[in-house]
Amino acid sequence: MVGVVEVMLGVVEVMVGVVEVMVGVVEVMLGVVEVMVGVVEVMVGVVEVMVGVVEVMVGVVEVMLGVVEVMVGVVEMMVGVVEVMVGVVEVMLGVVEVMVGVVEVMVGVVEVMVGVVEVMVGVVEVMVGVVEVMVGVVEVMVGVVEVMVGVVEVMVGVVEVMGVWWR
Numbered sequence: 001m002v003g004v005v006e007v008m009l010g011v012v013e014v015m016v017g018v019v020e021v022m023v024g025v026v027e028v029m030l031g032v033v034e035v036m037v038g039v040v041e042v043m044v045g046v047v048e049v050m051v052g053v054v055e056v057m058v059g060v061v062e063v064m065l066g067v068v069e070v071m072v073g074v075v076e077m078m079v080g081v082v083e084v085m086v087g088v089v090e091v092m093l094g095v096v097e098v099m100v101g102v103v104e105v106m107v108g109v110v111e112v113m114v115g116v117v118e119v120m121v122g123v124v125e126v127m128v129g130v131v132e133v134m135v136g137v138v139e140v141m142v143g144v145v146e147v148m149v150g151v152v153e154v155m156v157g158v159v160e161v162m163g164v165w166w167r
Contacts, residue, residue, distance in 0.1 A: 007028045071091070132151065137159070
């Protein structure tokens with residue numbers, strides 16, 4: 001998809017073994033259920049707005065370059081996912097995120113999380129030049145490896161529960 005505006009309302013989308021490339025796309029998803037298995041997703045210069053979305057990703061490779069992502073009231077489950085984000089702005093409001101066996105690489109990313117619950121198990125997170133603002137966030141991390149270079153973290157009312165965690 002190149003230069004497309006996509007609006008999805010109350011849609012159930014199942015993608016298995018798909019390669020999806022999006023360039024300069026505006027995607028609005030309202031009340032959508034998205035299931036992705038074995039998918040490769042490349043997003044360049046994309047604006048993504050998700051409201052009341054349930055997203056399940058298994059064995060997915062996601063590459064995001066210059067993407068703006070706004071998530072409101074979203075439930076996201078990621079298992080065995082590789083996520084690479086470069087120059088991304090991510091805003092999450094009232095989001096529940098569960099990540100199991102995920103590798104996440106973030107470079108030059110701005111992340112704003114408000115009222116978010118994040119559960120990470122067996123996750124490797126590499127952050128370079130990242131600005132992270134967290135307000136009213138609950139973070140549970142088990143067996144997580146975090147590598148942070150030039151990261152600015154602002155936390156207000158954050159609860160962090162950690163077990164077997166390296167930083």
